[in-house]
Structures are given as C-alpha cells and as structure tokens.
Amino acid sequence: MTKEATQDSGRSAALEQTRRENLRLFAIFRDPDASESERSAAREDLVHLHLALVEHCARRFRNRGEPFEDLVQVGTIGLIKSVDRFDTERGVEFSTYATPTIIGEIKRYFRDKGWAIRVPRRLQELRMQISGATSELTQTLGRSPTPREIADAIGCSVEEIIEGMESSNAYATLSLDATDDSDDGGPSMLDAIGIDDEALEHVEIRESVKPLLESLPPREKKILLLRFFKNMTQSEIAAEIGVSQMHVSRLLTRTLEQLRASLDHD
Amino acid sequence: MITSGVGARYDVELRLPADGAYAAVLRTLTAGLAARLDFTMDDIEDLRIAVSETAAMVLDEADEGADLVCRFRLEPGELQLDCSTTSAAPTKPDYDNFGWQVLTTLTTDASVEATPGHYAVRIALRSTLDTQ
Numbered sequence: 001m002t003k004e005a006t007q008d009s010g011r012s013a014a015l016e017q018t019r020r021e022n023l024r025l026f027a028i029f030r031d032p033d034a035s036e037s038e039r040s041a042a043r044e045d046l047v048h049l050h051l052a053l054v055e056h057c058a059r060r061f062r063n064r065g066e067p068f069e070d071l072v073q074v075g076t077i078g079l080i081k082s083v084d085r086f087d088t089e090r091g092v093e094f095s096t097y098a099t100p101t102i103i104g105e106i107k108r109y110f111r112d113k114g115w116a117i118r119v120p121r122r123l124q125e126l127r128m129q130i131s132g133a134t135s136e137l138t139q140t141l142g143r144s145p146t147p148r149e150i151a152d153a154i155g156c157s158v159e160e161i162i163e164g165m166e167s168s169n170a171y172a173t174l175s176l177d178a179t180d181d182s183d184d185g186g187p188s189m190l191d192a193i194g195i196d197d198e199a200l201e202h203v204e205i206r207e208s209v210k211p212l213l214e215s216l217p218p219r220e221k222k223i224l225l226l227r228f229f230k231n232m233t234q235s236e237i238a239a240e241i242g243v244s245q246m247h248v249s250r251l252l253t254r255t256l257e258q259l260r261a262s263l264d265h266d
Numbered sequence: 267m268i269t270s271g272v273g274a275r276y277d278v279e280l281r282l283p284a285d286g287a288y289a290a291v292l293r294t295l296t297a298g299l300a301a302r303l304d305f306t307m308d309d310i311e312d313l314r315i316a317v318s319e320t321a322a323m324v325l326d327e328a329d330e331g332a333d334l335v336c337r338f339r340l341e342p343g344e345l346q347l348d349c350s351t352t353s354a355a356p357t358k359p360d361y362d363n364f365g366w367q368v369l370t371t372l373t374t375d376a377s378v379e380a381t382p383g384h385y386a387v388r389i390a391l392r393s394t395l396d397t398q
Contacts, residue, residue: 144308147310166297228367
C-alpha cells in the first residue's frame with residue numbers, strides 16, 4: 001500500500017460504505033417483487049445518499065450570479081433523473097453516471113431559466129465565452145481587456161463581442177417594482193421612472209447625498225466609495241469584493257439610479 | 267482598431283428625439299464605437315454610465331419636442347461626445363450636482379455650455395491603454 005493510499009484509506013472506507021449502501025438501495029429500487037412503498041423509500045434514500053454530489057457540482061457554478069440553493073435544487077432534478085435511469089448492470093459507478101446529468105441540468109438552468117429576457121442560444125453561449133475570456137485575460141494582462149483582445153482569444157469578430165456585451169445586459173433585468181435586496185426595501189425602479197427631474201438641478205446635493213449614502217446596503221456603499229473616491233476600476237472592485245466585474249457593473253448602475261431617484265424625492 | 271492613417275480622426279453624428287426612451291440607443295452606439303477604438307471593457311462600462319449621466323443632464327434641459335444631437339469625435343485612444351439640445355432658458359450648470367460628480371470622475375474631461383436657446387454637455391474619455 002502506498003503512502004497516499006494509507007492517507008486515503010479513511011476516505012475510501014467511507015466511499016466503500018456509500019458504494020455498498022448504493023448497491024443495496026438500487027437492489028430494492030429495481031426489485032420487481034418489492035412493494036411500491038419500499039421502492040419509493042429506496043429511491044428517496046438514494047437521492048439523499050448522493051445529495052453531496054449535487055452540492056459538489058453546484059459549487060462549481062457558484063460565482064455566476066445565481067443563488068447556490070437554486071443550483072442545488074435544479075442539480076437535484078438531475079440526480080433524480082440519474083437514479084431513475086441508472087443501469088446497475090452497466091458496471092460504472094453511479095457518481096460517474098450521475099455527474100454529467102447533474103451538471104447538464106445546472107447548465108440548462110443557466111441557459112434557459114437564468115435569462116430574464118429570452119436571448120438566442122448563440123448569444124447566451126457567446127456571453128459565457130466573453131465572461132470567461134474576460135476574467136482570464138484580466139489575470140494575464142493585469143488590466144481589463146479590450147473587446148479586440150477578447151475577440152482574438154475566442155476566435156470571433158469584434159462585432160460579435162459587441163453583440164454579446166449587449167445581450168449580457170439582458171441576463172439580469174430588474175422588475176420595475178423590485179426593491180433592493182435589503183429587508184427594509186429601498187426605493188424601487190418604478191420610483192425612478194416617470195418623475196420630474198427639474199428640481200434636481202436646484203438641490204444642494206452635497207448635503208443630501210450624505211444620508212443617502214448612509215442608507216445604502218454595505219456592499220453597494222463600498223462599491224460606490226471604491227469607484228468614486230478611491231478611483232478603482234470595476235475589475236479591481238470585483239477582485240476586492242469577490243464578485244464578477246459584470247456584477248459590479250450592474251450594482252453600480254442600479255445604485256446610481258437609486259441615488260438619482262432618492263435625490264429627486266427629497 | 268481604427269487604423270487608417272496615423273492620427274486618423276472620424277466623426278459620427280446621431281440625432282434623436284429628446285426622450286429618455288432613446289438614451290439606450292445612444293449608450294449602445296457609444297459602446298460600439300469605443301470597442302472599435304480599443305477601449306477596455308472597464309472603460310466601456312464607465313462610458314456607458316457617463317453617457318447615461320450626460321443624456322440625463324441634457325434631457326432635463328431640452329425644450330418640448332426638441333432633438334438630442336450627439337456628435338462623436340473619434341481619435342486613436344480617445345472618444346469625445348458633444349451632446350446638445352435646444353433649450354429656451356437653460357438652468358445654470360450646478361457643479362455640486364451628484365450627476366456631475368459622477369461624470370467628472372468617469373471622464374478625462376467634462377464641460378457644460380448653457381446659453382439661451384442652447385444646452386450642451388461635452389465629455390471626453392481616453393482609453394486606459396492609451397494613458398498607460
């Protein structure tokens with residue numbers, strides 16, 4: 001036994017136990033003589049047994065702007081499908097069989113349901129390529145890349161990148177009467193629309209901005225301060241806060257719109 | 267990149283109804299032009315916000331039924347925008363304004379021209395690549 005194998009023996013014992021439990025449950029689930037309730041209990045236990053696999057898969061997609069819990073939920077649908085379809089005679093591990101199905105389900109969720117506005121699949125895929133290439137190039141170049149550099153990296157034209165940038169704005173749209181994420185509910189987009197801006201020019205803004213800044217959620221306030229007072233770029237802020245640059249951009253735009261709206265109310 | 271001739275300069279003009287519904291068209295066009303000038307993605311995001319603020323300022327002053335005239339000047343690594351409208355009695359520019367603070371932070375140069383009958387906001391942005 002090698003050194004690594006000794007270290008792993010604890011883990012592999014647990015794996016072995018899971019494997020045995022898996023076989024036992026599948027035997028019941030596939031047993032034509034078992035009662036309907038026995039089989040459905042075995043199915044349920046199988047799903048619970050492999051839930052960690054779903055979480056493992058979902059974790060890989062955590063930083064793409066969808067809540068982790070939602071990803072676990074759709075991933076679980078993939079797991080249930082795998083349990084129903086898995087053929088124990090095939091001689092492959094259940095996890096080997098289920099992982100692509102679970103990931104497929106999560107990916108489909110991003111592709112089909114994650115988009116607030118229906119965008120052609122070609123553009124959705126392009127957007128993912130753009131955001132992937134953007135973070136990669138930001139790393140290697142040490143600065144935000146140009147659309148041309150992204151186009152070269154992906155192997156498409158600058159025009160396509162521009163198209164993709166436009167479509168990325170459709171990924172997350174806000175409901176008109178949606179408020180911000182905080183519980184006390186700030187002003188909604190609806191409040192910002194259709195209001196007379198005339199008074200804005202006469203307000204002594206500097207005084208009124210202060211309380212507004214204070215009322216912002218901590219993260220929004222931090223982004224705003226980093227951007228306008230420390231003069232950091234969106235990519236730098238993204239790195240500092242640990243979200244994507246796209247997300248910083250959306251938050252910033254939304255915060256500015258809220259501030260404009262609030263200023264006008266006063 | 268726009269490469270035809272060293273120091274090549276191009277002008278683009280856009281005339282829109284002075285109505286907030288068209289601001290998105292201006293934003294999209296600006297992003298498209300900046301991409302061709304090799305601005306970075308961060309620059310382009312800044313530009314989107316700056317153009318929104320510019321349009322908001324000019325729209326506030328526009329006369330009923332007026333047009334928004336947007337003149338771009340494209341130079342290697344720099345984009346200038348002159349956004350103007352007809353305004354019978356424009357208000358005096360307020361440099362303490364929050365929108366103005368945003369605009370001056372995001373642009374390399376910003377100015378307002380308010381004369382009876384005319385209101386214009388001019389902004390200029392240099393590409394990060396060009397200033398490095």
